[in-house]
Amino acid sequence: MERFTRARSWRPGPSLVSLVVGGASAVLVFYPIVYLVQASLSVGDPQARPPEAYGLANYAGLGRYAHIFWNTVLVAVIATVFAIILGFAMGWILSRANVPGREALEQLMALPYYVTPLMGALAWSLIGSPSGGFLNQVWRALGGDGHLIDITSPYGIAWVMALFEGSVAFVMIGAVMKSMDPALEEASQVLGAGRFRTMLKITLPLVMPGVLGATIFVFAEMLGSFSAALVLGLPNRFYVVTTAMYQLVSQYPPRFPQAAAMGVALFAVMFVMVYIYRRIISRGTYVTITGKAFRPRAMDVGRLRWILFGVCLGYLGIAVVLPVLTLLYASVQRLATAFPRAANFTLANYVTALSLDAVRSALWNSLLLGGATAVLGVVLMGFLSWIIYRSRLPGAGFIEYVLMFPQAVPRLVFAFGMLWAWLVFPIPIYGTLWLLLIAYLTVFMPLGIRTISGVMLQIDRTLEESAQMCGASWGYRLRTVTMPLLRPGLIAAALLLFIASVRELGASILLMGPKAKVITPAIVEAWFSTSTELTAAMALLQTLAVALALAFLFAVARRALRPVGE
Amino acid sequence: MTVSASPPTGRAAPIEVRDLVVRYGTVTAVRGVSFSVAAGEHLTLLGPSGCGKTTTLRAIAGLEKPTAGEIRIDGAVMYDAASRTQVPPERRGLSMVFQSYAIWPHMTVFDNVAYGLRVRRETASDIAQRVGWALDLVQMGELAGRSASKLSGGQQQRVALARAFVFSPSVLLFDEPLSNLDAKLRAEMRVELKELQRQLGITSVYVTHDLEEALAISDRIIVMRDGIIEQVGTPAQIYDLPRNAFVADFVGSANLIRGRRRPELDHGGFVVIETPGGALIHGVAHGRSAGSEAVFSARTVHLQLSRERPAAAHNVWPARVRSRVFQGDFTQYHLDWDGRRLVLRCVTSEPVAEGTDCFLSVDPRHCVLLEE
Numbered sequence: 001m002e003r004f005t006r007a008r009s010w011r012p013g014p015s016l017v018s019l020v021v022g023g024a025s026a027v028l029v030f031y032p033i034v035y036l037v038q039a040s041l042s043v044g045d046p047q048a049r050p051p052e053a054y055g056l057a058n059y060a061g062l063g064r065y066a067h068i069f070w071n072t073v074l075v076a077v078i079a080t081v082f083a084i085i086l087g088f089a090m091g092w093i094l095s096r097a098n099v100p101g102r103e104a105l106e107q108l109m110a111l112p113y114y115v116t117p118l119m120g121a122l123a124w125s126l127i128g129s130p131s132g133g134f135l136n137q138v139w140r141a142l143g144g145d146g147h148l149i150d151i152t153s154p155y156g157i158a159w160v161m162a163l164f165e166g167s168v169a170f171v172m173i174g175a176v177m178k179s180m181d182p183a184l185e186e187a188s189q190v191l192g193a194g195r196f197r198t199m200l201k202i203t204l205p206l207v208m209p210g211v212l213g214a215t216i217f218v219f220a221e222m223l224g225s226f227s228a229a230l231v232l233g234l235p236n237r238f239y240v241v242t243t244a245m246y247q248l249v250s251q252y253p254p255r256f257p258q259a260a261a262m263g264v265a266l267f268a269v270m271f272v273m274v275y276i277y278r279r280i281i282s283r284g285t286y287v288t289i290t291g292k293a294f295r296p297r298a299m300d301v302g303r304l305r306w307i308l309f310g311v312c313l314g315y316l317g318i319a320v321v322l323p324v325l326t327l328l329y330a331s332v333q334r335l336a337t338a339f340p341r342a343a344n345f346t347l348a349n350y351v352t353a354l355s356l357d358a359v360r361s362a363l364w365n366s367l368l369l370g371g372a373t374a375v376l377g378v379v380l381m382g383f384l385s386w387i388i389y390r391s392r393l394p395g396a397g398f399i400e401y402v403l404m405f406p407q408a409v410p411r412l413v414f415a416f417g418m419l420w421a422w423l424v425f426p427i428p429i430y431g432t433l434w435l436l437l438i439a440y441l442t443v444f445m446p447l448g449i450r451t452i453s454g455v456m457l458q459i460d461r462t463l464e465e466s467a468q469m470c471g472a473s474w475g476y477r478l479r480t481v482t483m484p485l486l487r488p489g490l491i492a493a494a495l496l497l498f499i500a501s502v503r504e505l506g507a508s509i510l511l512m513g514p515k516a517k518v519i520t521p522a523i524v525e526a527w528f529s530t531s532t533e534l535t536a537a538m539a540l541l542q543t544l545a546v547a548l549a550l551a552f553l554f555a556v557a558r559r560a561l562r563p564v565g566e
Numbered sequence: 567m568t569v570s571a572s573p574p575t576g577r578a579a580p581i582e583v584r585d586l587v588v589r590y591g592t593v594t595a596v597r598g599v600s601f602s603v604a605a606g607e608h609l610t611l612l613g614p615s616g617c618g619k620t621t622t623l624r625a626i627a628g629l630e631k632p633t634a635g636e637i638r639i640d641g642a643v644m645y646d647a648a649s650r651t652q653v654p655p656e657r658r659g660l661s662m663v664f665q666s667y668a669i670w671p672h673m674t675v676f677d678n679v680a681y682g683l684r685v686r687r688e689t690a691s692d693i694a695q696r697v698g699w700a701l702d703l704v705q706m707g708e709l710a711g712r713s714a715s716k717l718s719g720g721q722q723q724r725v726a727l728a729r730a731f732v733f734s735p736s737v738l739l740f741d742e743p744l745s746n747l748d749a750k751l752r753a754e755m756r757v758e759l760k761e762l763q764r765q766l767g768i769t770s771v772y773v774t775h776d777l778e779e780a781l782a783i784s785d786r787i788i789v790m791r792d793g794i795i796e797q798v799g800t801p802a803q804i805y806d807l808p809r810n811a812f813v814a815d816f817v818g819s820a821n822l823i824r825g826r827r828r829p830e831l832d833h834g835g836f837v838v839i840e841t842p843g844g845a846l847i848h849g850v851a852h853g854r855s856a857g858s859e860a861v862f863s864a865r866t867v868h869l870q871l872s873r874e875r876p877a878a879a880h881n882v883w884p885a886r887v888r889s890r891v892f893q894g895d896f897t898q899y900h901l902d903w904d905g906r907r908l909v910l911r912c913v914t915s916e917p918v919a920e921g922t923d924c925f926l927s928v929d930p931r932h933c934v935l936l937e938e
Contacts, residue, residue, distance in 0.1 A: 470682035
């Protein structure tokens with residue numbers, strides 16, 4: 001039997017390519033962070049680049065902003081507590097109780113996430129601002145005094161953030177509950193413990209580490225959140241760290257060094273949080289030891305199930321239906337008011353929004369950027385996932401650590417670093433869509449890698465090894481085995497990247513140039529400088545555009561996902 | 567080692583492994599293993615999990631990077647610690663059947679099997695012909711067009727086999743290929759696999775922890791433990807003449823009997839030991855030497871139980887049946903003998919009741935002196 005040999009020219013091996021791509025991505029992440037730190041140490045002329053003198057004065061000066069840090073922690077704590085309660089309740093109901101329509105509800109629980117904090121904030125401002133909020137109008141019409149709710153208070157801001165983040169908490173806590181072997185609970189019941197005792201002694205202790213992990217993760221996200229605090233807090237001069245940074249940068253003259261110091265401080269706190277979170281997760285909570293997903297048998301909770309069903313619907317109603325309907329209602333009025341009058345209805349806002357060149361170009365730019373981010377992101381992040389989880393290259397673990405970095409940096413803070421970093425970059429990309437593309441690819445790296453690697457880790461390594469044993473070279477394997485098997489993960493990642501990019505605010509608002517606007521910051525600008533009704537129309541148009549684009553992508557993806565053979 | 571592993575002269579052995587060491591961090595999985603496989607030979611690496619057999623196989627395949635030693639295939643260096651050579655798996659000209667089968671679910675049966683041929687840029691007609699031939703050999707010819715995700719475990723196993731041999735690799739590697747099948751199917755596949763091996767005449771290295779499998783399909787077996795080779799031999803040699811207590815115990819079930827050497831009683835080619843309870847045991851040494859203490863291995867199936875005293879001159883003792891376990895094909899007896907417990911298995915015939923006093927005997931040729 002003749003041995004198989006084939007003359008081959010030199011081709012870059014996997015290790016070299018991996019090293020280059022991994023290294024370049026690491027630079028993408030670290031380059032802005034270095035500049036952020038540099039800016040925070042600048043004590044000379046605040047406008048000078050590179051800094052004239054270095055010192056710690058900006059950090060020492062942070063004491064002046066103590067009330068802002070306090071605001072941040074206050075809002076974050078309230079929002080976290082509320083989001084975790086929501087997530088835990090939904091997680092328990094949908095994984096443990098026999099509520100009707102459980103499967104469908106589970107899918108729907110992702111919706112609040114897609115409403116985004118910005119849409120939520122716009123809608124809730126219409127509902128609950130102390131003077132003109134619809135709810136407060138009704139309250140006064142019913143003879144009430146002053147206002148019923150104040151959405152611009154810390155509690156109000158936290159409420160809007162929590163409605164959105166509850167969806168994230170649900171996904172995390174629900175996953176923990178699902179990964180618990182129901183036999184553990186059954187064993188307790190067989191040994192004679194009642195349902196309540198089982199819950200207290202078995203279920204709770206088992207899911208506790210997972211819940212704790214989710215809490216820390218959510219808290220870190222809340223510390224760095226931006227949109228809700230911007231829309232609801234700014235008019236009131238209620239600042240959290242991110243909005244204060246934005247204010248310091250966008251005022252005249254801008255105070256970059258102070259903003260940078262604030263950003264580094266926030267980054268440090270969030271980094272510690274994310275580090276703790278990862279420690280908790282990697283230590284392997286008792287529950288996830290087997291790594292199997294169980295389909296837990298739901299408890300029969302009798303009539304209570306209708307109440308629990310109502311709780312789920314209530315959450316969806318308040319977090320999704322109410323905000324969307326409110327925006328819709330406001331967008332078709334000349335002057336947004338709680339009480340409908342025939343003369344007040346109009347489609348003029350939509351006509352205006354669509355006829356404004358600025359809006360049209362911003363929307364088009366956003367869709368273009370979203371598409372580019374999705375396509376390039378999937379290629380880049382797919383390859384990075386492969387390096388991290390499959391290549392077994394030395395340093396793969398380090399690359400993973402670096403690339404997950406943006407998770408610990410609020411996008412606004414990250415964008416601030418980029419602002420400085422790319423201003424001095426020899427190729428003039430500042431103020432163009434290219435800079436935004438780079439920013440999106442960097443800040444969404446953790447999102448894309450997590451989505452793709454989730455699928456990649458489910459692919460048995462021997463599927464690739466057997467291709468290797470058949471004599472397939474690295475590139476051939478990647479093309480014929482790895483990529484096709486990854487397709488569902490890649491498509492999911494592309495959709496997520498597209499949605500995330502089109503609705504991105506924190507980074508875009510700082511990096512967008514006057515001649516290359518994108519839609520989300522344009523909506524915020526409209527909110528502060530034009531009419532509420534027009535803004536509502538713009539926000540809905542954005543949502544509609546995303547939905548249409550997604551429907552199109554889905555149609556394409558479905559064809560791509562059609563199984564082979566038969 | 568009881569059998570030397572020398573390849574036929576004049577031609578390099580398909581596989582030569584010398585002083586192979588594989589280390590993962592601080593764990594040493596394989597610590598200095600040497601053997602070679604002759605052309606057309608079916609060699610099996612046998613051992614409990616964690617003994618280094620799979621690691622050794624994957625090192626031959628190129629899927630693991632060894633720490634030290636040398637691996638040659640058909641005389642060409644594939645791995646050499648000294649010259650830092652490590653040829654990637656795809657250029658070693660081998661093939662492998664994986665424990666998980668590793669059938670690609672996004673391809674049809676045909677595409678799975680054709681893969682290695684397409685990599686080699688064979689013509690379409692050649693591919694169709696060879697894939698048809700391979701699928702017919704594993705009795706899967708009719709399912710060529712089926713999606714691989716719709717196959718049963720046994721069918722996947724057959725496709726994995728066809729995919730591995732269709733491009734005529736120099737050596738076929740098997741990593742516990744039958745361990746995911748249920749017991750009945752496993753026994754069937756064992757026979758089929760052996761027939762296929764003989765038909766193709768292909769050299770193979772097979773890894774398993776299943777003794778019966780190893781005995782059934784191998785020309786030669788290497789028993790491994792803790793990363794080293796414990797014994798090399800034909801299936802009969804391994805079974806009849808285990809080298810030490812580990813092999814005796816792992817390869818089938820054996821009673822290990824320890825005692826003081828009584829060289830003055832040796833006669834007629836038999837060596838004798840005396841147990842702490844005073845029983846004299848005659849056994850065979852097969853050239854092995856023993857100190858003042860020695861251990862015999864006696865297979866549970868070689869012990870005999872009888873109500874009347876047998877006529878044999880040696881190795882007959884009284885014993886009492888302590889418990890009896892009926893296991894279908896055989897019955898297992900636990901005997902009180904010489905102040906200890908012995909296990910005996912015999913074909914179920916006339917059962918001896920628990921508590922019965924009876925006689926235990928064993929042919930001295932079946933008491934094998936072990937190395938310590």
